[in-house]
Amino acid sequence: MQQTKGLALEVRLSAYIDGELGEAERSELDALLARDDDARTLLEKLKAGSAFGNRAFEDFLHDPVPLALVRQIKQGGGISPKLERVTTSNHPKRSVRVLPRLVAASVGLLLTGGVAGFILGSMANFVDPAAETVASPWIDEIADYHRIYSRQKAHLVEVPASQASHIETWLTSSVGVPFKIPDLTRKGLAFEGARLLVANGKPVAQLVYRDREGEIFAICFLRGGNGTQGNEFSETIRGDLGFVSWQKEGSSFVVVGPSSAAGLQDLAHTVAAVI
Missing domain, CATH: 3.30.200.100 (MucB/RseB, C-terminal domain)
Structure with missing residues (x-):
């Protein structure tokens, strides 16, 4: 089980959503959520962001792969050093998992505005213009x-x-x-x-x-x-x-x-x- 005491509330609630907290810490957050409207709002945003992120990632997996990338892999180009440095980062595992969720939550909130439609439309059709x-x-x-x-x-x-x-x-x-x-x-x-x-x-x-x-x-x-x-x-x-x-x-x-x-x-x- 995760130990998140002392970390930002976003990190703790992310672990709470994933069911990775011990009984004592989960009870503590339950009590906080029962009395704190801001904490409950943040929890709902994180849940919405997680669902949105999962759908966006699933759509991305089904998008066509650009020819240039396919050919680079075919010819043995492999993954760029920059990407390898990111994926082998020494950041704490929980922070790495929370960041995409927070980003997804933010984008999810933009769905109520007119800007998000353009952003999502561009991402969902990731092909060579x-x-x-x-x-x-x-x-x-x-x-x-x-x-x-x-x-x-x-x-x-x-x-x-x-x-x-x-x-x-x-x-x-x-x-x-x-x-x-x-x-x-x-x-x-x-x-x-x-x-x-x-x-x-x-x-x-x-x-x-x-x-x-x-x-x-x-x-x-x-x-x-x-x-x-x-x-x-x-x-x-x-x-x-x-x-x-x-x-x-x-x-x-x-x-x-x-x-x-x-x-x-x-x-x-x-x-x-x-x-």
Whole structure:
């Protein structure tokens, strides 16, 4: 059991909420709460802050991980020294636990004002701002398609790689985008075949590749774009998938792969140069 006598009331009440006090100290705080309105108000604020903090942390755990962080971990960047110093601090354990609760309680109180909505809205959507603006709805649909088809074994593609010439003719006429199937063997990717998809009510070509670990990558494109130049590549992430998109000659292209793939940007540049 914790011994909090002599510490700030916030610390003592935090231990009280967590049920970490001995019987004598808990009885002492019960008596204080029975006679002191300010103490009761502080207790309620801490309880509200704890509940709010738990919900916010749960939401944070489900937020998309930024591509830069995923790649740093993939490449062995690890945790920054500054973060390690914070997490291995020699502060008392109770103080470390109380601080987030007090902060959460303060933020929880702001919910009664107009400022909190903006703060929480910004935190709940923790994604790269640039990626959010460039990601068009068709990429969201491609993400749904990719998650479904990439799990297929016998029916990964609609037309197999052995019919490459037919794929080029078929998809060029269907989508309206002339192209050549990129040879990505030097990138460790084997061409598996192709599919015809639909996004934003338009036909979309999907060229499917597999790497040495069995991960599925795809090149998707459709007619139409926003007029940006072909050398402007935009990255975004949708859960476990990473995307690099660009525009070229009136068409939109995107390379799709696991969000942990470190070479996705380089792969997109290669594809753009040869497709």
